Amino acid sequence: MARGDEPADLVVRGGKVLSVFTREWLDADVAIVDGWIAGIGEYEGVEKLDATGRWVVPGFIDAHMHLESSKLLVDEFARLVLPFGTTAVVADPHEIANVLGTDGVHWLLDASAGLPLDVYFMASSCVPASQFESPRRALTPGDLDALLRRRRVIGLAEMMNFPGVISGAPSELAKLELARHVDGHAPGVLGRSLNAYAAAGIRSDHEAYSAEEGRERLRLGMWLLIREATAARNLQALLPLLAEHGPSRIAFCTDDREPEHIAEDGHINSMVRDAVAFGIPAEDALVCATLSPASWHGLQHLGAVAPGYQADLLLLPDLERFVPDVVLKSGKPVAEFPRAEVPDWVRHTVRIGAFGPEMFRIPWEGGDAHVIGVVPGQIVTDALVATPPTRAGEALPDAEQDLAKIAVVERHLGTGRVGLGFVRGFGLQRGAIASTVAHDAHNVVVVGMNDASMAAAVRRLANRGGGIVVVDGADVLAELPLPIAGLLSDEAHDTVVEQSHALAEAARQIGCTLEAPFQHLAFLALSVIPSLKITDQGLVDVDKFELVGLSA
């Protein structure tokens, strides 16, 4: 059929076809056979799809993301992103791995097998993300070796323990021996430290926040995965590098995108749109969303409209909005998203020992305390110092200083371990918000203005098997149940989006001034993002990479 001796199964005709290789628009037919592209040129087809006046581009590929951040089962995630043109993702399943070990990863691999979305995995390299976090169990090099043998597991996921890699820790170097293809994660690392990280064989990073950081990564041979996550938006800062150096070693990724973010703004297509609005040529922006992620990950059959490539095609009505009006997955319109079984063992994961308001009590003799400073729109935090009010030998939250209590409660094994501290930036006046989505160990994180509300919030999550909740005293104002691993809903995406909006509204009711409080909440326990974080083991000074006491 490529020779034109017989008509193809389907011919897409009359459109402008992007060659991602030359970044040109070709006036050509696309001949599709058996789900693959047979030829670009003049072709006949049994079926014909008229693409007149439209732009034919490859399906979008997310170079690095965590499925769990969508809070959706993977089929529901596919149902949400396919209409935005995302036809493949490279996922790091480290959220579920923290909660359910490799068993959880194998389940997610199986659950994503039959979908009209290609879900590739990287083996989660850092479970826990650091020694300061408490997942249900740590993943060993043996676990990773076994994961890497599965067909859709294509490399080692983000090496978040950058201090370990840079210091040459044998445990981390042993992991790097397992795979040639390794994603990086090195926020703020520059100079000789970055050289040491790259010399270990890590050739990508999605944590660059500034053009300076991005430029240094590119110069040293690291692929720049530009991230536009819900709580970490780096696109605008890094687009100048795309303008300067072209798209050949730059790819787009979403990392962590909330369901309402996707539903309302789109997925990878939103990054293409924003890049073009910034002034990047559409062809270049499209390469960052197609060929570049495929090239970085060695997905040789994806990312191009060319012979021998999988027929994942989008028909775009314009080069401004980048919302396709036709999506072909393996040459066909997408009809069904089969749901895999959700077994009991992935549903019952929240286990908290006996507890009450007293567990949040902070004995205090007065003086300055280390305080986590939320940076709106970023997942990095500031390390602040403040003086909490004291009463009866106890440090208290203080609405006037915008000082809330924060706690992380271990929830996998019911050890009763709790880390306590203060956070500034939420603007809470009363009540509490809590979540079992708390990167990466996904213990329960709770921020509140009094111990009773905090205890009520945590109790509610324990009873529900996980989720996100806003309480005021004993009242639950809003909640988003996430019964699967405490991370995922089993509802449709519009329901989840509705519940998310209700949560945000409830948070505003108790005074919250942050635009996206739950996204920030979810990252306050992530001990590999600077500067000050908190886990069930206590406050973590990420810059020094050590635990610190509350007293400053």
Next chain:
Amino acid sequence: MARGDEPADLVVRGGKVLSVFTREWLDADVAIVDGWIAGIGEYEGVEKLDATGRWVVPGFIDAHMHLESSKLLVDEFARLVLPFGTTAVVADPHEIANVLGTDGVHWLLDASAGLPLDVYFMASSCVPASQFESPRRALTPGDLDALLRRRRVIGLAEMMNFPGVISGAPSELAKLELARHVDGHAPGVLGRSLNAYAAAGIRSDHEAYSAEEGRERLRLGMWLLIREATAARNLQALLPLLAEHGPSRIAFCTDDREPEHIAEDGHINSMVRDAVAFGIPAEDALVCATLSPASWHGLQHLGAVAPGYQADLLLLPDLERFVPDVVLKSGKPVAEFPRAEVPDWVRHTVRIGAFGPEMFRIPWEGGDAHVIGVVPGQIVTDALVATPPTRAGEALPDAEQDLAKIAVVERHLGTGRVGLGFVRGFGLQRGAIASTVAHDAHNVVVVGMNDASMAAAVRRLANRGGGIVVVDGADVLAELPLPIAGLLSDEAHDTVVEQSHALAEAARQIGCTLEAPFQHLAFLALSVIPSLKITDQGLVDVDKFELVGLSA
């Protein structure tokens, strides 16, 4: 040492260091440890190399070549090209495979193992190049499978049987199943045929002769390997594509370069030089000689001056000549080129049955004959028609019409099989020239103005175990002995160059007007390059891909 905690083994200081990723020159030290690059930045070293005023670039990589075309043993080849900055080559050993089967390839692999030149191999996909050629034995898919298991064999070499691939011949598709990484070879193929070829999974080509051919390959996702061989020079024609599309999917290769060509003009560095003289930015031309070939071939440790890469560095005094004044291979100046053993079985390969002048007789009743038309500077030929003079029922050469006899004599098994025809373009007045270098089967090819000279030339080669010879009647005017497989000399490169020059001079003596007669001679038996060729089986119409009779 990358962290700077300890001094590196060697620091290269004061130079402008090329980042092949951003195509910028960085003012930075290069820290080298254990043969690898540890860091780019500010470093101390136990040893220091002053690069002030010089340009520090990665060693050059030849993306596709045949070692045998140098006529040198591989250590001698390394001795010749290293000073020109070539530190790695990707070789298709199909010349020796035609003569000595996989045994010969394994010998060449072993012989190149300990050299200060990285020699990677592609498993020769087409031995014979077509069914019209007669090697000692054909390579089977089983042979290729075994070759592909060796460590330095990284893929399947040029798929020269493009008609077979395009027509979907099961034998060729079976070979393509063996490897994900396959080099192409599709001279003149365009349109739907090219789509069919690419759809089979072949993603490079080094046979593009025109910008049009090159552009179509790039658009369809094939890497463009720009070739500047001795007898096939495509650089000037294809440089406009490099100017237009940049270097990210374009790499340089030499394919077949004669020893005197290398000695006098250089190797990959000459292509960089000529590209820059054409107007290509030096940074782009250098990428085609470094990162691009490494990327195409998945050689992740080569092609860049960056942490984690092998320390193959060149110090260039200028960006015009591109002749390095220092070459570091794995961090060290090159001191020794060890020679591997050359066993008897690779030395005794020319076997011709009983023969004499009568074997070159062409019975003829008069009329037009198909004539091979040599195209100076190209390995394609024209398919011409001429009327040879006749005497006593025999067709004769005719100096006036520039019509010489050409014969290919099977030389592996002594079958006595001879293909006969006429060729125009050599300008011979008398005598004969003959060679056991005759792509790809390397039977004896001989061009002459009388049967006695042709027989004398072939006899001489048979007695010498191979080589190239110019005779006039019974006199040997000049010769280049190639006792190893009839392809390689065991002399030093300057001796081989001297002998080559003597051959060319001798050819001029008998009237030859071609600048490089032996390079042309060597390709007249290659049945996969259009238009008209000749093998021991007879004349081959390459466009129709069939044998044709001599009578037109």
